[in-house]
Amino acid sequence: MSSTQRSVATELSFALNAAANRMVRLHKPFLEPLGLTFSQYLVTLELLNGSPRSVSDLCERLDMETGTLTPLLKRLEAAGVITRTRDAVDERRVLIDLTASARGMEDELRSITDKIRTACQLTPEDLQELHRTLEGLARPAIS
Known part of the structure; x- marks a missing residue:
C-alpha cells in the first residue's frame, strides 16, 4: 500500500470516528430527557422493531459483544425500560422485552431520526x- 493510500485510509478512519462522535452528541439533547444513553436508545429502538x-x-x-450488552441491559432493567x-x-436463553412505559415512548423515540436528519441537513x-x-x-x- 502506498503512502497516499495509507493517508486516505487514515483520513477515512478519522472521518468515521468524528462522524460517529457527532451522532452521539446530536442525539444527547433528545435522549437526556428520556433518561437514555445513545447505546440504550439503539437497544430500545431494536426492541421496538420486534x-x-x-x-x-x-x-x-x-x-455488540455480550460483555458490552449485558451491563447495558441491566441498567435498562433498573430504569424500568426492559424486562429480562x-x-x-x-x-439458557434470556428474553428481553420492553415495558409498557417504554412502549409509551415509541413515537418520541422514533421521531428522533427525523430531528437528526434535519440537524445534518440530509434529504x-x-x-x-x-x-x-x-x-x-x-x-x-x-x-
Missing part, C-alpha cells in the same frame, strides 16, 4: 444513500 428478543439476537443485530426473563422453552434520499454506504462498511459482502 420483541421479546434473545440477548444473542440483540448482540448480533447491534454488533428466562425463556420457558430453553432456560430522505441522502439518508438512504448514507445508510446503504454505512451498512456496506459495517457488513461487507462475503466474497
